[in-house]
Structure formats: C-alpha cells, structure tokens
Amino acid sequence: MKLQSASKKEVKRIAKGVAVCSVLMVAGLFALSLVGVGTFSYRVFVGAIGGSVIAVLNFTIMCLTIQQATEIEDKKRMKAFVQGSYNGRLFLQAAWVVICFLVSHIHLIAGAAPLLFPYAVIFYLNAKGKLMPPDPPRDPNKAILEEEEDEEENLGPFEI
Numbered sequence: 001m002k003l004q005s006a007s008k009k010e011v012k013r014i015a016k017g018v019a020v021c022s023v024l025m026v027a028g029l030f031a032l033s034l035v036g037v038g039t040f041s042y043r044v045f046v047g048a049i050g051g052s053v054i055a056v057l058n059f060t061i062m063c064l065t066i067q068q069a070t071e072i073e074d075k076k077r078m079k080a081f082v083q084g085s086y087n088g089r090l091f092l093q094a095a096w097v098v099i100c101f102l103v104s105h106i107h108l109i110a111g112a113a114p115l116l117f118p119y120a121v122i123f124y125l126n127a128k129g130k131l132m133p134p135d136p137p138r139d140p141n142k143a144i145l146e147e148e149e150d151e152e153e154n155l156g157p158f159e160i
Contacts, residue, residue, distance in 0.1 A: 007063040009150060017058045017121030022048045022114055047100060047110030054096045055088045058089050 003011065026048050033040035065085035074080040093115050100111035125131040 001064055001068060002068060003060070003063060007067065008053055010057065011060050011063060014059050014118050014121055015159040017124070018052050018055050018114060020116040021120060022052045025110065025113055029107075041107075044110045047107035047112075048107055050100075051096065051107060051111045051114030052065040052117070054093065055118050058092060058115070059118050061085065061089055061092075072101060125130070 026044055029038065029044050030040050061087070063154050065082060066100050069078050069085075072081060094114070097108075099114050100106045100108045122131065
C-alpha cells in the first residue's frame with residue numbers, strides 16, 4: 001500500500017522534526033561530555049541515527065495502518081486491526097531499546113530518546129497551530145446535537 005499525499009507530507013514533517021531533535025540531542029550529549037558527564041563517541045551517532053530511523057518508521061507504519069483501517073467497514077474489525085498495529089509498533093520500539101541495551105556499539109540514551117521525538121514534534125506543531133487548519137465557525141445549536149449523537153456512539157475504554 002502506498003502512502004497518500006497528506007500522509008507523505010506528515011511523515012516528511014515528522015522526519016524533519018526528528019532530525020532536528022536528534023541533532024540537538026547529539027549536541028547536548030557532546031556538551032555534557034565536555035563538562036565531564038558521560039562520554040562522547042561514535043556510539044552516540046549510531047544510537048541517534050538508529051533511533052531516528054525507528055521513530056520515523058513507526059510513524060510511517062501508523063499512517064499506513066490508519067489508511068488501511070479507514071477501508072474496513074466493521075468497527076470491531078477496524079478497532080482490532082488498529083490495536084494489533086499499535087501492539088506491533090510498541091513491540092518494535094521495545095525491541096529497539098533492548099537492542100540498544102545489549103549492543104555495546106549503540107549508546108542507550110541516544111538510541112532510545114528519538115522514540116519520543118515524534119511526540120515532541122507533534123506537540124510543537126500543535127502549539128504553533130500548524131498541525132490542524134482552523135475550523136470554520138459552526139452553529140452552536142447544531143454542535144449540541146452532534147455532541148449528543150457522538151456520546152451515544154463512543155464507547156468508554158472498558159465498554160464493549
């Protein structure tokens with residue numbers, strides 16, 4: 001399955017943000033090593049590159065999953081599909097952190113921290129108002145009716 005153009009755009013934005021965060025992290029780890037906190041070596045670069053690749057790959061898989069899930073008609077199957085993808089992506093991240101811990105050529109912090117960078121980029125874009133276009137003004141009476149309809153369809157986390 002191919003990424004849609006909107007998904008490609010978002011993946012590129014996340015990839016750029018993760019790259020910027022990774023450069024800042026490497027610079028920070030270098031500055032810390034100058035004052036005697038930790039050591040700086042090629043391991044930091046290996047961890048930053050690997051963690052960044054896993055983070056962007058995880059986001060890309062999520063985009064593909066959402067695209068595929070929108071084509072599923074049955075809500076229970078859709079929810080199961082999305083949950084399965086989430087579990088797989090979570091396993092991918094956990095496996096990467098374990099690899100960072102076990103392989104001596106990868107800096108653990110530099111390898112694990114980039115997994116959090118997509119969240120930081122999304123938070124930044126949302127704070128700047130660049131994530132979602134502003135909604136057009138709505139009729140308040142119509143909004144109340146829509147909220148009442150949505151409450152009936154949305155199940156809580158423990159309801160079936």
